Amino acid sequence: MGFQLLLAIFSCVLLLPQPAFAITRHYTLEIKMQNVTRLCHTKSLVSVNGQFPGPKLIAREGDQLLIKVVNQVPNNISIHWHGIRQLRTGWADGPAYITQCPIQTGQSYVYNYTIVGQRGTLFYHAHISWLRATVYGPLIILPKRGVPYPFAKPHKEVPMIFGEWFNADPEAIIRQATQTGGGPNVSDAYTINGLPGPLYNCSAKDTFRLRVKPGKTYLLRLINAALNDELFFSIANHTVTVVEADAIYVKPFETDTILIAPGQTTNVLLKTKPSYPSASFFMSARPYVTGQGTFDNSTVAGILEYEPSKQTKDDHSRTKIKNLPLFKPTLPALNDTNFATKFSNKLRSLNSKNFPANVPLNVDRKFFFTVGLGTNPCNHKNNQTCQGPTNTTMFAASISNISFTMPTKALLQSHYSGQSHGVYSPKFPWSPIVPFNYTGTPPNNTMVSNGTNLMVLPYNTSVELVMQDTSILGAESHPLHLHGFNFFVVGQGFGNFDANKDPKNFNLVDPIERNTIGVPSGGWAAIRFLADNPGVWFMHCHLEVHTSWGLRMAWLVLDGDKPDQKLLPPPADLPKC
Numbered sequence: 329m330g331f332q333l334l335l336a337i338f339s340c341v342l343l344l345p346q347p348a349f350a351i352t353r354h355y356t357l358e359i360k361m362q363n364v365t366r367l368c369h370t371k372s373l374v375s376v377n378g379q380f381p382g383p384k385l386i387a388r389e390g391d392q393l394l395i396k397v398v399n400q401v402p403n404n405i406s407i408h409w410h411g412i413r414q415l416r417t418g419w420a421d422g423p424a425y426i427t428q429c430p431i432q433t434g435q436s437y438v439y440n441y442t443i444v445g446q447r448g449t450l451f452y453h454a455h456i457s458w459l460r461a462t463v464y465g466p467l468i469i470l471p472k473r474g475v476p477y478p479f480a481k482p483h484k485e486v487p488m489i490f491g492e493w494f495n496a497d498p499e500a501i502i503r504q505a506t507q508t509g510g511g512p513n514v515s516d517a518y519t520i521n522g523l524p525g526p527l528y529n530c531s532a533k534d535t536f537r538l539r540v541k542p543g544k545t546y547l548l549r550l551i552n553a554a555l556n557d558e559l560f561f562s563i564a565n566h567t568v569t570v571v572e573a574d575a576i577y578v579k580p581f582e583t584d585t586i587l588i589a590p591g592q593t594t595n596v597l598l599k600t601k602p603s604y605p606s607a608s609f610f611m612s613a614r615p616y617v618t619g620q621g622t623f624d625n626s627t628v629a630g631i632l633e634y635e636p637s638k639q640t641k642d643d644h645s646r647t648k649i650k651n652l653p654l655f656k657p658t659l660p661a662l663n664d665t666n667f668a669t670k671f672s673n674k675l676r677s678l679n680s681k682n683f684p685a686n687v688p689l690n691v692d693r694k695f696f697f698t699v700g701l702g703t704n705p706c707n708h709k710n711n712q713t714c715q716g717p718t719n720t721t722m723f724a725a726s727i728s729n730i731s732f733t734m735p736t737k738a739l740l741q742s743h744y745s746g747q748s749h750g751v752y753s754p755k756f757p758w759s760p761i762v763p764f765n766y767t768g769t770p771p772n773n774t775m776v777s778n779g780t781n782l783m784v785l786p787y788n789t790s791v792e793l794v795m796q797d798t799s800i801l802g803a804e805s806h807p808l809h810l811h812g813f814n815f816f817v818v819g820q821g822f823g824n825f826d827a828n829k830d831p832k833n834f835n836l837v838d839p840i841e842r843n844t845i846g847v848p849s850g851g852w853a854a855i856r857f858l859a860d861n862p863g864v865w866f867m868h869c870h871l872e873v874h875t876s877w878g879l880r881m882a883w884l885v886l887d888g889d890k891p892d893q894k895l896l897p898p899p900a901d902l903p904k905c
């Protein structure tokens with residue numbers, strides 16, 4: 329074959345459009361105990377493959393994932409793929425006792441799902457008790473092969489996952505809190521990629537360092553996997569451009585600080601300085617707090633370091649590169665709700681031709697739920713007192729004053745097998761049974777009711793839901809997470825939602841689309857979504873303490889008539905309770 333012919337064939341192959349076929353990716357996650365030391369405390373923690381945080385999982389839009397989770401720890405386990413839509417594959421969603429029974433010690437389960445119409449940064453985490461404190465990792469979905477980002481291709485992509493470190497065993501912390509009825513102990517440090525950084529005792533060597541070249545663009549994939557804290561994040565002397573939230577492209581905007589709630593993810597572009605700055609920069613995060621309880625008010629810092637060019641290295645040969653000045657960012661005050669509001673108002677769907685915002689314009693059902701704290705009576709016998717807001721009460725939390733009781737059988741199986749009787753009630757109220765002035769002086773009676781109530785929706789119902797914070801035991805921002813869907817945040821405000829006035833100001837053009845929304849402290853958020861995914865879908869506050877207290881419920885979306893509108897049958901290895 330002549331060289332020219334060969335060349336012709338070769339270039340032909342190169343010029344052909346890349347086939348965009350999807351593949352099946354296999355992963356094995358072994359849940360095992362691992363000794364880890366932070367803040368000079370060594371403990372044996374529940375880890376993924378012996379790693380803390382867990383390994384980064386990568387897929388492309390359209391791929392099928394087969395992830396075998398093997399439980400080698402004494403605890404029951406289940407893993408949630410936070411933000412994955414799980415179209416018709418609710419069996420693979422992961423919340424324990426909602427879509428599956430937990431995987432018991434020595435057992436395994438293969439999570440089998442396909443990523444449809446999603447690309448961006450998400451994460452996975454344990455979804456039982458407080459095990460997600462240490463069982464979490466990035467889940468990165470690249471666009472289909474050959475499909476570009478709607479922004480210039482970054483030089484490098486770097487996941488930065490925020491977490492919380494507890495010197496004690498988080499399982500013991502929540503167990504104790506549930507027994508006493510009091511607030512659980514707070515974390516000892518925040519972490520970036522598992523590392524607390526130089527502002528903590530004993531931790532300078534456990535610092536996340538990001539080494540960059542001047543004049544390049546880096547895509548930071550920020551993930552808040554902390555248990556109980558929304559976080560402000562800022563890089564000294566740099567601004568970033570927000571381009572994505574919860575795996576949805578947004579209208580790019582610049583900011584020097586971002587706010588990220590547990591369960592949220594945000595991609596930002598970091599443009600490095602055009603030339604070597606002879607300095608290093610802290611990348612810091614600390615909490616945004618609106619509640620009245622105690623909290624971890626410490627600061628995690630990573631370090632942004634510039635790689636000196638050969639020339640700079642020579643120039644600096646006499647001075648030590650290590651002794652460069654270190655700049656620190658100024659973060660908003662811990663309770664800066666003004667910043668929070670401004671930031672969340674900047675988030676808009678990209679709403680381009682390729683990435684339209686398909687906001688439901690007609691609404692079939694409107695719901696109004698309150699979210700907030702409350703109390704249960706102290707259940708201690710023998711006159712022992714509790715450590716709730718008073719010594720005769722225990723902390724609780726609720727949606728529309730129903731504190732959700734975890735069932736002992738998985739809801740999805742119960743529904744699918746027609747054996748829901750005695751497991752759940754299909755009656756969740758469309759609005760609170762006893763209305764009150766939600767953000768005014770709280771009522772004298774703060775007791776919640778307890779139950780396992782589901783809201784049932786016919787297939788393809790178009791839903792509008794207003795979530796209203798209450799002032800019971802203090803107003804507080806609640807990051808509400810919905811499984812199985814993205815929703816559009818069509819409105820937000822402070823005070824009580826006004827059904828006559830507020831809808832007039834809804835944004836139905838380019839509202840942010842996401843899976844977790846911080847309901848403003850002492851305010852409300854209105855969301856819309858199309859219930860086009862049959863299954864049982866958990867919705868809860870992503871502050872783990874509030875979930876534990878009952879700020880959770882589930883939606884049951886029924887099958888549609890067509891074969892492709894039905895929940896797929898359960899996998900054979902689905903764990904049993």
Ligand code: C2O
Nearest residue numbers: 408410423591809
């Ligand atoms: Cu990221 Cu139900 O949770």
